[in-house]
Amino acid sequence: MPELPEVETIRRDLAPLLVGRTVARVRIHSGAERLAQTHAPRALERTLAGRRVEALDRHGKYLLAGLDDGQTWVLHLRMTGSLVHAGIDAPGHRFERARVDLDNGMSVRLNDMRKFATWHLVGDPAEAMPRTGPDALGEAFSVAWLRASCARRSVAIKAVLLDQQVAAGVGNIYADEACWIARIDPRAPANGLSSQRIQRLHAAVRETLEESLGNRGASFSDYRDGLGGEGMHHIRVHVFRRDGQPCERCGQEIIKIRLVGRGTHLCPRCQRT
DNA sequence: ACTATGCCCTGGGTGC
DNA sequence: TGCACCCAGGGCATAG
Numbered sequence: 001m002p003e004l005p006e007v008e009t010i011r012r013d014l015a016p017l018l019v020g021r022t023v024a025r026v027r028i029h030s031g032a033e034r035l036a037q038t039h040a041p042r043a044l045e046r047t048l049a050g051r052r053v054e055a056l057d058r059h060g061k062y063l064l065a066g067l068d069d070g071q072t073w074v075l076h077l078r079m080t081g082s083l084v085h086a087g088i089d090a091p092g093h094r095f096e097r098a099r100v101d102l103d104n105g106m107s108v109r110l111n112d113m114r115k116f117a118t119w120h121l122v123g124d125p126a127e128a129m130p131r132t133g134p135d136a137l138g139e140a141f142s143v144a145w146l147r148a149s150c151a152r153r154s155v156a157i158k159a160v161l162l163d164q165q166v167a168a169g170v171g172n173i174y175a176d177e178a179c180w181i182a183r184i185d186p187r188a189p190a191n192g193l194s195s196q197r198i199q200r201l202h203a204a205v206r207e208t209l210e211e212s213l214g215n216r217g218a219s220f221s222d223y224r225d226g227l228g229g230e231g232m233h234h235i236r237v238h239v240f241r242r243d244g245q246p247c248e249r250c251g252q253e254i255i256k257i258r259l260v261g262r263g264t265h266l267c268p269r270c271q272r273t
Numbered sequence: 274a275c276t277a278t279g280c281c282c283t284g285g286g287t288g289c
Numbered sequence: 290t291g292c293a294c295c296c297a298g299g300g301c302a303t304a305g
Binding site: 003114 | 298299
């Protein structure tokens with residue numbers, strides 16, 4: 001599950017390898033047609049060929065490749081997607097869905113077991129990410145913003161954290177981790193949290209994302225960095241997929257529940273509503 | 274406006 | 290060993 005730290009790790013790996021390079025050829029494999037959201041697959045392949053990559057940015061979980069014709073190639077990896085830099089003749093991964101060959105004998109492969117990844121080619125990146133708010137590591141995601149986002153919502157705080165309009169880039173792993181760090185029960189109604197607890201939660205979101213970024217992301221299953229390697233953060237998490245194990249803080253057994261349609265992990269003793 | 278649910282996908286795990 | 294079933298969940302569509 002590439003979330004913000006994973007996507008940012010990929011961006012940092014790929015930026016020096018892609019920026020300044022020209023796309024020689026793009027190939028969307030048979031069976032992966034849904035990848036291309038704004039064009040028919042063959043049309044997208046033709047349009048991208050010959051374009052130079054001028055920048056590789058990120059917003060939330062989206063990667064944004066700025067092209068020399070002013071268009072932006074917007075990539076989202078969803079749950080099982082990865083982008084791996086490899087030689088043009090390197091054998092394809094079992095779940096390779098598309099490949100981008102560069103002008104220097106190298107390529108980037110999109111591997112995606114579940115075929116949920118998307119590519120948009122747009123003039124304005126906002127077109128490709130219409131329901132996306134401030135990046136969770138950016139300045140616009142402030143304590144005041146989180147407080148305002150909670151004030152008008154009666155749903156569980158975890159649902160607010162997962163809302164990409166509130167904190168773009170936070171996904172299931174880091175929502176659970178942030179709630180544990182802030183000692184807040186993820187089921188707590190958002191509009192019932194005190195100002196002080198929201199401040200603590202905001203700091204916890206930043207802390208968990210930055211720590212994971214420092215560990216090059218969490219490879220619970222399919223996530224790979226831009227060079228095909230695994231992250232290290234999955235062995236550093238406090239609650240995510242640690243159900244049955246003792247809480248690091250109080251020793252109580254971590255439990256797993258279902259909340260907003262997602263597996264949710266928490267310590268029932270030291271996380272309070 | 275808000276909230277809840279189903280859908281897309283496929284491999285891995287579980288139980289019989 | 291086989292096989293049916295369930296689970297994983299990001300973002301969108303749809304319904305209430």
